[in-house]
Amino acid sequence: MEILIRDTPEAGAKVGASVVRKIIQTKDKPVLGLATGGTPLRMYKVLIRMNQSGELSFRNCTTFNLDEYGGLPPENKRSYHYYMMSNFFDHTDIDKKNVHLPDGYAEDLRETCRKYENLINDAGGIDLQVLGIGANGHIGFNEPTGSFASRTWVKILSKQTIQDNSIYFDKLEEVPRHVVTMGIATIMESRHCLLMANGAKKADAIRKMIEGPVSASCPASILQMHPRVTIVLDEEASYLLTFKDHYKWVEKNKLDWQLY
Numbered sequence: 001m002e003i004l005i006r007d008t009p010e011a012g013a014k015v016g017a018s019v020v021r022k023i024i025q026t027k028d029k030p031v032l033g034l035a036t037g038g039t040p041l042r043m044y045k046v047l048i049r050m051n052q053s054g055e056l057s058f059r060n061c062t063t064f065n066l067d068e069y070g071g072l073p074p075e076n077k078r079s080y081h082y083y084m085m086s087n088f089f090d091h092t093d094i095d096k097k098n099v100h101l102p103d104g105y106a107e108d109l110r111e112t113c114r115k116y117e118n119l120i121n122d123a124g125g126i127d128l129q130v131l132g133i134g135a136n137g138h139i140g141f142n143e144p145t146g147s148f149a150s151r152t153w154v155k156i157l158s159k160q161t162i163q164d165n166s167i168y169f170d171k172l173e174e175v176p177r178h179v180v181t182m183g184i185a186t187i188m189e190s191r192h193c194l195l196m197a198n199g200a201k202k203a204d205a206i207r208k209m210i211e212g213p214v215s216a217s218c219p220a221s222i223l224q225m226h227p228r229v230t231i232v233l234d235e236e237a238s239y240l241l242t243f244k245d246h247y248k249w250v251e252k253n254k255l256d257w258q259l260y
């Protein structure tokens, strides 16, 4: 795991954007896996600036989002469709026909899930998967104790995640209970993962993910088995790491081409 620690979330967002830029600049038809939530918002702002200044184009990109709430139509302001359009896609030159999110509003959710897996395969797989992490260690909406072999499917959110995500809704009761999410196995097939986390609330999950045993009790810990993972943390999210000094030492001694 490549662990990059920065003083502030803003500095982390710039590193995250550089990782995305590098992938886009080295592939003819980059396929990006994207995340929602509070964490990637700063990075999307940096990417929008790069796009609007002419430094980076998303014209050749195809995207697949990790997840979507069940039962919310795309135009609902709390849906991840709405989030992605308003916080990112609408401000870039991306061709919207290459943008994909799971359809949590479909009548046949099982069919939606199968189709989503096929679409990812047809695109040639995901080059870079952007991830956040839940305070309970979830990635996508794969909650603790879910199978590491899972594919895109309908999942039920844990009470903790419903509580955590209720800040984006008017009332706790409005948070959907079910979601459609890429599975852990789907995420693990991407060629490179970029996980970002900020704040002390994430510190325990970060410690378990990086230094704990690989266990379905912390779904993100499976990333220890992925050959190419970049983790970008702010100081607060990294404060429980036993080997923090070592991670900083490693970064300081990297070769030029290994830096972002």
Ligand code: F6R
Pocket (backbone or CB within 6 Å): 034, 035, 036, 037, 038, 039, 040, 066, 067, 131, 132, 133, 134, 138, 139, 140, 141
């Ligand atoms: C969102 C997603 C989730 C979030 C996680 C952290 O698409 O897949 O796993 O990344 O819940 O959310 P924030 O960034 O709001 O703390």
